[in-house]
Amino acid sequence: MGEKNGKRALLIVDxxxxxxxxxxxxxxxxxDGAASIxxxxxxxxxxFRVDGRPVIFCVPPGETVVEALHPRVGExxxxxxxxxxFFGTDLEKTLRSLGVKRVxxxxxxxAQAILxxxxxxxxxxxxxxxxEPCVHDEAAAKAFALSLMFERWAxxxxxxx
Amino acid sequence: MPRGLYIxxxxxRRRCPYCDFYFEVGKSAPDFADALSRELAGRDAAxxxxxxxxxxxxxxxxxxxxAGVGAVFGAVRAGAEVRAGAEISLEANPEDITPGxxxxxxxxxxxxxxxxxxxxxxxxxxxxxxxxxxxxxEDAVRTLSARFAVSVDVITGVPGDAPARxxxxxxxxxxxxxxxxxxxxxxxEPGTALARRVARGQVPDVDDDAQADAYEAVRAACxxxxxxxxxxxxxxxxxxxxxxxxxxxxxxxxxxxGPAAHSLRYTDDGGAVRRQNVRSWATYRDAPDTxxxxxxxxxxxxxxxxxxxxxxxGAGIDLEQLAARxxxxxxxxxxxxxxxxVGRHLTRDDGxxxxxxxxxVLFADGVARAVLSVDVDH
Numbered sequence: 001m002g003e004k005n006g007k008r009a010l011l012i013v014d015x016x017x018x019x020x021x022x023x024x025x026x027x028x029x030x031x032d033g034a035a036s037i038x039x040x041x042x043x044x045x046x047x048f049r050v051d052g053r054p055v056i057f058c059v060p061p062g063e064t065v066v067e068a069l070h071p072r073v074g075e076x077x078x079x080x081x082x083x084x085x086f087f088g089t090d091l092e093k094t095l096r097s098l099g100v101k102r103v104x105x106x107x108x109x110x111a112q113a114i115l116x117x118x119x120x121x122x123x124x125x126x127x128x129x130x131x132e133p134c135v136h137d138e139a140a141a142k143a144f145a146l147s148l149m150f151e152r153w154a155x156x157x158x159x160x161x
Numbered sequence: 162m163p164r165g166l167y168i169x170x171x172x173x174r175r176r177c178p179y180c181d182f183y184f185e186v187g188k189s190a191p192d193f194a195d196a197l198s199r200e201l202a203g204r205d206a207a208x209x210x211x212x213x214x215x216x217x218x219x220x221x222x223x224x225x226x227x228a229g230v231g232a233v234f235g236a237v238r239a240g241a242e243v244r245a246g247a248e249i250s251l252e253a254n255p256e257d258i259t260p261g262x263x264x265x266x267x268x269x270x271x272x273x274x275x276x277x278x279x280x281x282x283x284x285x286x287x288x289x290x291x292x293x294x295x296x297x298x299e300d301a302v303r304t305l306s307a308r309f310a311v312s313v314d315v316i317t318g319v320p321g322d323a324p325a326r327x328x329x330x331x332x333x334x335x336x337x338x339x340x341x342x343x344x345x346x347x348x349x350e351p352g353t354a355l356a357r358r359v360a361r362g363q364v365p366d367v368d369d370d371a372q373a374d375a376y377e378a379v380r381a382a383c384x385x386x387x388x389x390x391x392x393x394x395x396x397x398x399x400x401x402x403x404x405x406x407x408x409x410x411x412x413x414x415x416x417x418x419g420p421a422a423h424s425l426r427y428t429d430d431g432g433a434v435r436r437q438n439v440r441s442w443a444t445y446r447d448a449p450d451t452x453x454x455x456x457x458x459x460x461x462x463x464x465x466x467x468x469x470x471x472x473x474x475g476a477g478i479d480l481e482q483l484a485a486r487x488x489x490x491x492x493x494x495x496x497x498x499x500x501x502x503v504g505r506h507l508t509r510d511d512g513x514x515x516x517x518x519x520x521x522v523l524f525a526d527g528v529a530r531a532v533l534s535v536d537v538d539h
Contacts, residue, residue: 008369036501039530051349051366129369133507133524 008129009054009100010044013085013107013114016063020108033136034108038068040133041106045069054098058085058107058117083109084116092124102127106134111141118149128153163213165408166241168197168233169419170222171442192446193225194232197418200438200449201240207426208416211242214405215249221277223253227265234269241416248272248404253305255298263308273310273403275343276301281333282326285319288364290354299337306338310401313339317379318347318372320365327375328382335386340401344379344394346372373523391475393517393525402475410473412466420445431459431488463487467495467515468529471508477516494535502528 020034048055049072057065061079071077081088095103103126105114114135121128130149137145170193201209215237225233237243250273251266266274280286281295293301305311313334317327331342347367349356358364383389383396390396392410395403408415417424417438424436439451457465463483470478480499484492499515502508507521507528521528 007366036505036531039534040524040527042530043524043527052360131524132520133505133527 007053007099008048008102008104008127009056009095009098010048010104010106011056011058011085011091011117012041012045012065012069013058013105013117014060014109015041015057015066015069015107016059017066018063019060020066037106037108037134037136038066040131041069044104044106044131044134048104054095054100056091056094058089058091058113080113083113084120085113086117086120086124095126100126102129104129104131106131108136110135110137111145112137115145115148119153122153162411162413163404163408164210164413165214165216165405165415166212166237166243167405167415167417167422168215168217168222168237169417169422169438170217170219170225170233171420172224173219173221190442190446191229193229193419194236196446196449197233198236198240200418200445201236203450204416208424209241211244212416213244213247214408215243215247216405217251219252221254221257222251223257223262227261230262230265230269237418243270250275250403250405252277255293255301258301258304263304267308271309273312274305275312275341275403276305276314276339278302278313278330278334279316280319280326280330282330285316285322285326288319288321289316295333299333302334302337302339306340310341311339312341312343312397312401312403314343314345315379316345316347317375318367320367322371322375324371324374324378328378331379331382332386335383335388340388340398341403342379342383342388342396344376344383344396346376376523389475390522391473393472393474393522407473407476410469411476412462412469427462427486428456431462431486433457433462433465459487460489460491463489463491464495464533464535467499468532471515471517471521471528471532472525474517474522477511477514479514481513491535495532498532498535502531 045055055075057071057075057077058080059065059077061081065071065077076094078085078089078091078094086092103121105118105121105128107114114130118128118130130146132146135142217233243249249269249271251271252275254277276298278298279289279291281298283295286293286295302311302313315327315330315334327344334342349359349367355364359366380390388396388398391402392406395406397403412425414426415424417436420438420442421440422438425433427433435455435457436452439445444451466483466487467478467480470483480496481492499508500510502521503510506518507524509516509518517525517528
């Protein structure tokens, strides 16, 4: 999907205690719900960090990232006022300044924040990856969002290329 | 449960720009076998029980000359029992193969050679800084496969690769006689020459999508030539799977000799003791017992065994059998994690034997993390 062979950034979306564990932010079993994607996001995080590639955490205003994925000094945290992480933020400018051509989107809200942001990433000309084990939503909504991104948008991107 | 013996031969003739294993550049030391003997003599009796597999890795074991090969195997057989019919493997570089060395390996009882080809493609070999030529590597596979089982390492995702390069390498390896392929994705390890070249913009970075495409192409090429995938990176004709590597994945006990070698043995309570030898030839030569140990309780050892065991996509894991081996109370929470992964189509439950799914193979590290992060408090 989108441009290959470009510098890639990892965008971690809404992995906050409230989004992952619910309104109280209390930890539940890590194999439940959105917490189940944490080990897979840790894998992506390690991969990007080892290679020195940009990692950007996107969180709702006033929220922090869950401990298991805690940002390191020097990593960017962007607060996004709307579900689409590009809307009302400096994200595009930040990515351009880093020379990023391609983004990997992971996190919660596969059928909302991830989906809307994926569409905007493509519209801004970024290549896009959405690793399935690294995004979460209610099962039917996630399946719909992934099919839209992988099948329709990927097909359109391929047709345009 | 089979037991493995690993011997780390820490010398390479030259430094490959992408490698971050422990090795020293130069000729092997004449007192290496003597140091191995002293280490073996100082190990517990439990570490000298009969071995079902022996594996010389490195470094470059083919950097040992004929006398060195004889001395190393002499030290092993004098200090430990190797069972009849044991698999005896050795890593080798194509440029090292000589008739004399092949004879020495055969006399020592070697049954299997793992050849560090990486590619037969000249342009790829140049980018990797490898010393051999493609045609010579092909000849080496043919020569060796007349005497031993042969595995060929194929590297994928080298920047600048054509999409057909890696599957073409698989085809050439198998057609030349290899019955086993180990396919590794190139990673840019910090501190290597390759990492510095990438940072300076002299070499393009590894492209993840190209890596994924190459991996899929290698899987298809292996399947087309009758090599079944039995581990995340390993493909073999029936009967040519690496018995030694399966000891690691099944978390069987193994003893590592030589600098930087690792060992694992189990304790009566179901726990385990992990040992790593000192990462320095000079220190090891003077004091081969220099090492660090880490003790794992039964529950930790069980969780590790599950996480590693899933890498064996052919055998998978028998969860209840592992739980019994480790006398753990964590069976239920680990089963819950695995069942959750089944629900996400990352693992399969074949009547209590769990295996990675097709998708799970691509995210094997994430699956292992999910298992290792099991939370027994909920």
